[in-house]
Amino acid sequence: MASESEAARNLRASQVLSRKxxxxxxxxxxxxxxKFxxxxxxEALAQxxxxxxxxxxxxxxxxDSTVPQPRELLEALADFFNVNPAYLLTEDGPLPERIQHELELLAAMRRARVREFATRTLADVDDETLAAIAALLEDSQNH
Structure with missing residues (x-):
């Protein structure tokens, strides 16, 4: 199996940084x-x-992997957002607690909306079918 090229590694790292x-x-x-x-x-970084x-x-x-991002910039951004610099400096940097909590909240809200929608939409569906749908939803959330 061929090893990953440097260009592919740079592209992946840039995309991960972009998502972060x-x-x-x-x-x-x-x-x-x-929102910032x-x-x-x-302005904050310039200061x-x-x-x-x-x-x-x-x-x-x-x-964009063709434009390398200086470490100094990433450290300043981490400071600006008040997160551990490792989050931006490494691909597997630790997810800040605040972001983890927000993502969990969004997932819970999404699940609640699905349940609310299902309750309204499936009001006339028999109990056995509702149980099967609920099991399917729970299974999909665990994967």
Missing amino acids: IGLLLDVMTTSEGR EFHDIA KGVKLSRTRWHHLKVG
């Missing part, structure tokens, strides 16, 4: 409760002496 940045942007909010925007991040151009931010967010 996306999670941070989805979960973390400003003190006013709004480019100018919020760029710490780290430049973030709109172009670099775009490459980072889309997972």
Whole structure:
């Protein structure tokens, strides 16, 4: 079996980093409760002496492996979002607790919406069929 090429490793690492940045942007909010925007991040990093151009931010967010991201930038972003730098610096960096809790909450909300929808939609379905559907849903959530 051929080993993974450096280009493929770089692409995978860039895509993983992009997803991590996306999670941070989805979960973390400003003190006013709004989502962070480019100018919020760029200004905060500039105050710490780290430049973030709109172009670099775009490459980072889309997972462009042709533009290497400096360690200094990733560390500054981790500091900005108040997460362990290892989360952004390594592919298998630990998922921040806040993000883990948010993902669990979203999953629970999704399950509740499915159950609510099923209850309304399947009101006239017999108990045996409802039990089979419930078992199927529970099984799919465990995989």
